[in-house]
Amino acid sequence: MRGEVLGPLLLTVDGSDVTPHGQRPRDVLAVLLLHRRHGLSAEALLDAVWARDASPTSALSVAPVHTVVARLRRTLGSGVIERSHGAYRLTPDLVTDVDAFTALVDEGGRSARGGEPRQAAGAYRAALALWRSDEAYAGVSDHLVSAERARLAESRWAAVDGLVSALLELGSPTDLIEALDRAQEDLHAHPLRERSPELAMRAAYALGRQADALEIYRDLARRLRTELGVDPGPAIAELHRRILEHDPELRVPDAPPASQVPRIRLRATRLPVPESPTIGREDEVRAVLAALAAGHRLVTLVGPGGVGKTRLLAEVGRALAGSTELAYLDLSGLAGIATEPTTTTTTTVGAGDGAGVDVEELAEAGARAVGAGIGGHSSALSALATFLAGSHTLVLVDEAEWLVASTSALLGTLLTRCPAMRFVVTSRVPLELVSERLVRVDPWPARRRTPRPTRSRQRRPCGCWSSGCWTRRPISSSGASTGRCSRGSRARSTGCRWRSSWWPGGCRT
Numbered sequence: 001m002r003g004e005v006l007g008p009l010l011l012t013v014d015g016s017d018v019t020p021h022g023q024r025p026r027d028v029l030a031v032l033l034l035h036r037r038h039g040l041s042a043e044a045l046l047d048a049v050w051a052r053d054a055s056p057t058s059a060l061s062v063a064p065v066h067t068v069v070a071r072l073r074r075t076l077g078s079g080v081i082e083r084s085h086g087a088y089r090l091t092p093d094l095v096t097d098v099d100a101f102t103a104l105v106d107e108g109g110r111s112a113r114g115g116e117p118r119q120a121a122g123a124y125r126a127a128l129a130l131w132r133s134d135e136a137y138a139g140v141s142d143h144l145v146s147a148e149r150a151r152l153a154e155s156r157w158a159a160v161d162g163l164v165s166a167l168l169e170l171g172s173p174t175d176l177i178e179a180l181d182r183a184q185e186d187l188h189a190h191p192l193r194e195r196s197p198e199l200a201m202r203a204a205y206a207l208g209r210q211a212d213a214l215e216i217y218r219d220l221a222r223r224l225r226t227e228l229g230v231d232p233g234p235a236i237a238e239l240h241r242r243i244l245e246h247d248p249e250l251r252v253p254d255a256p257p258a259s260q261v262p263r264i265r266l267r268a269t270r271l272p273v274p275e276s277p278t279i280g281r282e283d284e285v286r287a288v289l290a291a292l293a294a295g296h297r298l299v300t301l302v303g304p305g306g307v308g309k310t311r312l313l314a315e316v317g318r319a320l321a322g323s324t325e326l327a328y329l330d331l332s333g334l335a336g337i338a339t340e341p342t343t344t345t346t347t348t349v350g351a352g353d354g355a356g357v358d359v360e361e362l363a364e365a366g367a368r369a370v371g372a373g374i375g376g377h378s379s380a381l382s383a384l385a386t387f388l389a390g391s392h393t394l395v396l397v398d399e400a401e402w403l404v405a406s407t408s409a410l411l412g413t414l415l416t417r418c419p420a421m422r423f424v425v426t427s428r429v430p431l432e433l434v435s436e437r438l439v440r441v442d443p444w445p446a447r448r449r450t451p452r453p454t455r456s457r458q459r460r461p462c463g464c465w466s467s468g469c470w471t472r473r474p475i476s477s478s479g480a481s482t483g484r485c486s487r488g489s490r491a492r493s494t495g496c497r498w499r500s501s502w503w504p505g506g507c508r509t
Contacts, residue, residue, distance in 0.1 A: 002095050003095070003096045004096070004132070005030070005097065005098060005137050006097050006098065006130050006136050006152070007131060007133040007135070007136070008138040008139050009140055011076065015321070018076055018077075020075050020076070024049065026139060027140060028068050030137055030145055031045060031144055032081065032089065033090065034144075034145065036096075038089065039084075040087055041086050042066065043062060045065045045088065046061075046062050049065075049144065050064060069081055069088060097130045100127075101130050104126050105123070105124070105158065105159050108120045108162050108163070111123060112162060117167075117169040121163055124159050124160075124163035128156070128160065131156065134189065135153075136148070136149050157186065157190070160186045160196075161186075161195055163179075164182050164183050167203075168199070168202055168206065171206070176203055177207070180200060180204055184196075184200050187200055187216070191223055192223060192227065192228070194220065194232060194233050194236050197216050197219075198235065198239055200213075200216050201213040202239070204216065210246075213243050217232070217243075278308075278312070278315050281308065281311070284312055284439055285312060285319060287439045288316050291437045292320075292422060297421070297422045297423065298422070298423050298425070299425070299436075299437045299438075299439060300424075300425045300436055300437070300439070301313065301425070301427070301439050301441050302429065302439070302440055302441065303442060303443075307443050308441065310399075312426070313396050313398055313424060316424055324392070325391075325393045326393070326395075328395075329396070329398065330398045330399060331397065331398060331399045331407070332398065358406060359381060359406045359409040359410050360380050360381060361380075362407070363379070363384045366384050367384045367387065381413055384414070385418060388418045388421060389418055390418075390420070391420060391421050392420040392421070393422075394423070396424050397424070398425075398426050399427075400426060401427045401428040401429060404427065404431065411431065411433065415433070415435060
């Protein structure tokens with residue numbers, strides 16, 4: 001059994017998702033995960049999960065705690081939640097991604113202190129790959145996990161800083177490019193942290209991009225003065241001075257010229273997990289799974305922007321997790337290179353299709369992402385295809401409309417030379433490959449208002465036509481009298497028992 005909290009709360013047994021539904025069960029499970037070493041009594045669980053929503057004058061009972069724990073046992077299995085000495089605790093066999101993350105970060109720190117930056121970078125990469133989103137315990141009530149969430153966020157920042165420092169120490173062009181990418185991602189996520197821009201400035205300057213390094217400092221100084229009214233700290237100010245003076249100690253001897261730094265950089269990441277259930281797209285998910293089961297190796301989800309193709313891709317990945325090796329590649333990061341996404345079918349590479357990014361440039365980025373050496377091959381595409389020839393990976397490619405022609409050429413070559421690989425792609429237009437199987441993702445039809453049924457006009461026993469009249473029984477069937485019905489409308493009646501002589505002005509509702 002495995003519990004994952006570095007993202008949305010997830011509990012798996014033999015690869016199957018058994019995460020409970022409902023806010024209370026998730027909250028109780030999260031609290032038990034936080035205190036899995038020693039457990040919690042029913043009273044402590046009640047105070048942690050229920051006390052915040054209870055009225056100050058109401059007396060709380062532990063009965064809801066036992067009810068929720070019983071539901072969790074039915075969902076997870078009777079042996080998952082144990083009770084001993086009056087306390088609930090999770091089984092000791094449970095392993096969590098937090099334990100693995102902490103162990104990898106500690107290993108990276110030991111390797112860095114021992115002068116082994118290559119091993120340190122590998123440990124930090126593996127630790128950061130465990131994160132499935134930017135927030136730990138996503139979907140759990142904030143007041144229960146706020147302290148642990150902040151602690152894990154600090155640990156993640158420390159892992160990013162450690163990875164970038166190790167890559168800067170390695171100093172190869174590929175390592176420097178990855179260091180700059182990592183530092184800039186962290187900078188965009190936490191714009192007021194000074195450590196991230198400091199590392200980004202070091203990486204940019206080592207790559208021969210002094211102007212970019214200085215621009216990072218100016219942006220940081222402007223944000224700090226605008227939002228906090230302070231100046232950058234002495235450490236980053238000193239680094240800024242050294243860059244202005246072209247300090248030779250900041251340069252890396254074998255760093256490539258700025259003109260040779262590749263424009264695009266790809267890095268395989270974990271498949272994003274939707275934080276809420278996907279409703280109404282079951283047919284499309286079944287269509288993709290059926291196409292893959294039927295032997296189609298390229299399935300493209302085609303639909304307009306914003307229709308939900310990325311969420312569908314995540315649902316396909318969730319359905320196939322555990323049964324096949326998955327890789328996720330997001331091409332939306334190339335939006336800074338492609339001026340606009342391709343929205344019409346095209347076979348030429350130009351503005352709107354990567355702004356001149358050809359298949360070789362894309363293949364070179366892919367080869368660096370998977371660690372394939374390009375030396376000794378006629379082209380980067382050939383090197384990538386040779387490296388992946390025996391792979392059985394199912395690659396989920398998102399946002400292919402940014403590089404339609406290049407992606408089509410790359411996947412066409414890989415489908416030919418890597419017979420066991422399969423691809424599921426999202427795009428606004430088809431890739432126009434012979435082996436492509438299209439699954440249309442259309443917008444949901446506009447909600448139509450159901451017209452209210454019209455009531456048939458029926459004459460009431462009192463003689464009126466009002467649909468709201470509650471007069472039902474005439475006094476006599478002979479003789480006509482003029483009065484008012486229960487709705488107060490004047491009508492011809494055959495002996496209405498609520499005659500005007502009974503109530504002044506006629507009957508009233």
